[in-house]
Amino acid sequence: MTDIKEKKSIKTTVLGIIFIFLVFAIPGGLMTGAGVQMLVSRMTIEAWPRVPGAVLSLKMERGSEDSYCLSYVYTYEVDGNKLTNNVFSPSGDYCYGDEEMASHYFLKEGAAVTVYYNPENPAESYLFNDDFPTPYFIIPMGVGLLAIGIGVAISIFRKR
Numbered sequence: 001m002t003d004i005k006e007k008k009s010i011k012t013t014v015l016g017i018i019f020i021f022l023v024f025a026i027p028g029g030l031m032t033g034a035g036v037q038m039l040v041s042r043m044t045i046e047a048w049p050r051v052p053g054a055v056l057s058l059k060m061e062r063g064s065e066d067s068y069c070l071s072y073v074y075t076y077e078v079d080g081n082k083l084t085n086n087v088f089s090p091s092g093d094y095c096y097g098d099e100e101m102a103s104h105y106f107l108k109e110g111a112a113v114t115v116y117y118n119p120e121n122p123a124e125s126y127l128f129n130d131d132f133p134t135p136y137f138i139i140p141m142g143v144g145l146l147a148i149g150i151g152v153a154i155s156i157f158r159k160r
Contacts, residue, residue: 017153025149031142039135041090045116045126051076053115053127055107056084069095072107076115078122085115085125 053076063069073086107113118124 013156016156020149020153020156023149024145024152028142028145028147028149031138032146033142035135035138035142038091038138042135045090048116049119050114050116051078053077053113055109055111055113057109058107063095067095067097072113072127074113074115074127076117076125078117081122083117083123083125085123087125088127090126 053074055072055074057073059071061069061071070088071086072088073084075082075084077083113127116126
């Protein structure tokens with residue numbers, strides 16, 4: 001009878017550890033990895049040369065039921081070549097929770113902008129939003145979830 005209880009206890013412990021990893025550790029690891037990737041991308045782009053540019057056209061579209069996305073077409077010049085692009089950031093267009101917030105960030109046609117361009121491929125460029133701190137939130141949250149997952153799993157294992 002004791003063997004059956006011990007086997008059930010082991011099974012419960014293993015299932016508990018698996019559950020904790022699925023709920024905390026794996027999402028935490030994925031968030032940390034995504035945050036580090038975003039931070040590296042951001043640092044790479046911030047090291048690119050910057051040139052002045054201008055907004056040619058823009059539009060605000062409803063992204064989903066509760067978001068509004070801004071799209072820009074802009075022009076800039078590198079080594080005498082006029083280039084046009086429509087990519088706001090490496091993650092694409094920015095979306096905001098409501099129309100009022102989106103319109104706050106809405107640039108007017110002809111607005112002066114700073115364009116970051118890849119020196120190895122000047123056609124690759126971004127209108128980069130310097131004040132968007134996503135990686136600085138995602139990394140600590142991911143590390144926290146990872147630590148909780150590992151800590152609870154160790155705690156469950158030690159109680160056993």
